[in-house]
Amino acid sequence: GRDYSNVSTTNDSNDSDKLLGGLLATGFDESSCLSRYQSPLYRKPSPYKPSPYLVSKLRSYETLHKRCGPGTDSYKKALNQLHQEDHIDNDGECKYVVWVSFSGLGNRILSLASVFLYALLTDRVLLVDRGKDMADLFCEPFPDMSWLLPLDFPLRDQFDGLNQESSRCYGHMLKNQVVDNEKALSHLYLHLVHDYGDHDKMFFCQGDQTFIGKVPWLVVKTDNYFVPSLWLIPGFDEELDKLFPEKATVFHHLGRYLFHPTNQVWGLVTRYYEAYLSQADEKIGIQVRVFDVGAGPFQHVMDQISSCTQKEKLLPEVDTLVESSRRVERTPKHKAVLVTSLNSGYSENLKSMYWEYPTLTGEVIGVHQPSQEGYQQTEKKMHNGKALAEMYLLSMTDSLVTSAWSTFGYVAQGLGGLKPWILYKPENRTAPDPACGRAMSMEPCFHAPPFYDCKAKAGIDTGKLVPHVRHCEDMSWGLKLV
Numbered sequence: 185g186r187d188y189s190n191v192s193t194t195n196d197s198n199d200s201d202k203l204l205g206g207l208l209a210t211g212f213d214e215s216s217c218l219s220r221y222q223s224p225l226y227r228k229p230s231p232y233k234p235s236p237y238l239v240s241k242l243r244s245y246e247t248l249h250k251r252c253g254p255g256t257d258s259y260k261k262a263l264n265q266l267h268q269e270d271h272i273d274n275d276g277e278c279k280y281v282v283w284v285s286f287s288g289l290g291n292r293i294l295s296l297a298s299v300f301l302y303a304l305l306t307d308r309v310l311l312v313d314r315g316k317d318m319a320d321l322f323c324e325p326f327p328d329m330s331w332l333l334p335l336d337f338p339l340r341d342q343f344d345g346l347n348q349e350s351s352r353c354y355g356h357m358l359k360n361q362v363v364d365n366e367k368a369l370s371h372l373y374l375h376l377v378h379d380y381g382d383h384d385k386m387f388f389c390q391g392d393q394t395f396i397g398k399v400p401w402l403v404v405k406t407d408n409y410f411v412p413s414l415w416l417i418p419g420f421d422e423e424l425d426k427l428f429p430e431k432a433t434v435f436h437h438l439g440r441y442l443f444h445p446t447n448q449v450w451g452l453v454t455r456y457y458e459a460y461l462s463q464a465d466e467k468i469g470i471q472v473r474v475f476d477v478g479a480g481p482f483q484h485v486m487d488q489i490s491s492c493t494q495k496e497k498l499l500p501e502v503d504t505l506v507e508s509s510r511r512v513e514r515t516p517k518h519k520a521v522l523v524t525s526l527n528s529g530y531s532e533n534l535k536s537m538y539w540e541y542p543t544l545t546g547e548v549i550g551v552h553q554p555s556q557e558g559y560q561q562t563e564k565k566m567h568n569g570k571a572l573a574e575m576y577l578l579s580m581t582d583s584l585v586t587s588a589w590s591t592f593g594y595v596a597q598g599l600g601g602l603k604p605w606i607l608y609k610p611e612n613r614t615a616p617d618p619a620c621g622r623a624m625s626m627e628p629c630f631h632a633p634p635f636y637d638c639k640a641k642a643g644i645d646t647g648k649l650v651p652h653v654r655h656c657e658d659m660s661w662g663l664k665l666v
């Protein structure tokens with residue numbers, strides 16, 4: 185294994201690997217957030233480098249964030265606009281987009297990355313509603329200024345109740361024809377949750393962006409990775425091409441820039457890694473997320489996992505006629521399999537199989553599952569800490585198998601820079617054939633994209649407009665960058 189003991193905890197290294205090719209800013213106190221500079225030690229260097237333009241955009245964003253962040257004069261001035269609805273000073277220096285904490289952890293990570301990209305594209309400052317646990321899970325990503333929305337923010341107690349019917353919901357206002365292009369508003373609520381309607385989806389039209397762009401405070405609730413559709417908005421597309429010349433690297437870079445586990449979560453990651461994964465010659469991640477109702481484990485899911493991993497040669501077959509061949513390798517290859525699932529049955533099954541029978545290849549297979557929480561417990565703190573640690577651990581593997589539709593898997597593949605094998609969604613409790621297929625890119629899938637041609641004012645297949653925005657492998661109506 186590698187020696188992690190002399191990981192520098194001072195500020196003296198300009199090592200570009202450590203800063204992820206300039207993606208990360210210097211100047212943080214390293215001990216307060218060990219993961220920020222230590223995570224490269226646990227992964228192979230990424231073959232994807234951030235563009236110099238993205239790097240400079242992030243540095244200027246950090247300057248903006250520091251100038252406009254909570255407590256600054258600009259922030260106070262902007263807050264005043266919230267109180268003085270009628271005469272908004274449109275040259276306020278700072279505009280904001282507030283991300284409201286909503287949904288499961290994977291969804292939250294993807295939606296937050298999307299809202300941050302929107303902030304970059306529109307020169308807004310991102311502020312994060314901490315919800316129950318955001319501050320416990322993630323370090324501050326920007327130097328010298330918090331990204332957390334202050335607890336005394338005036339609209340905060342309304343966040344839970346925000347929905348499609350809220351009076352300041354943009355879609356609701358459009359529907360009721362109360363959007364007045366002449367009148368400046370101090371704030372708008374953008375409802376971009378998967379259940380949103382056609383009027384809410386007008387967010388993705390250039391003309392609507394012109395109106396929305398004038399509003400100093402935007403409050404967004406979303407559980408989706410809406411980046412692919414930003415790429416279809418004229419006015420954003422050119423800037424996105426410059427920021428991400430390699431288009432399918434958006435979440436990979438933004439995720440590594442924004443999401444640094446706190447020291448407590450990082451302890452969960454590193455202790456597990458060193459105990460069960462670091463010695464292996466090869467690490468395979470298998471993320472099992474079953475959306476069927478009823479208690480697992482399910483035989484059809486187990487069959488699907490074996491069929492996929494064996495057919496794709498990720499894991500060896502076993503010799504069930506034990507006596508006939510007993511190949512003894514002198515230095516057998518050791519593969520560590522990291523299984524994550526709410527249910528313990530899938531890894532127990534794999535583990536028994538590789539204990540009871542020898543592999544045909546002579547490889548030694550160790551199967552490990554960090555937690556088995558039983559069911560989703562979104563509001564519990566350690567539960568989400570473990571979920572984040574597991575996404576991180578999966579991202580450190582060499583090959584990854586994920587489950588269709590799961591944002592948990594999308595986060596792992598994106599952070600890891602891995603194109604996963606996706607276990608297709610079973611129908612009627614039957615394993616699909618083929619069991620899995622390789623993803624086209626490591627990007628997450630946007631599960632609820634609009635299908636609307638803003639110019640023609642008509643429906644259109646948004647997965648067929650440009651070569652780099654396509655329908656997803658695991659969800660036929662979803663959109664992803666490739």
Ligand code: GDP
Nearest residue numbers: 288289290291524525526560570571590591592
């Ligand atoms: P998705 O529902 O698969 O898209 O992923 P989300 O992360 O948005 O929501 C699922 C939630 O269930 C997670 O945030 C966890 O709280 C929990 N969960 C699901 N799978 C796992 C798992 O393998 N390990 C752990 N620890 N939690 C999980």
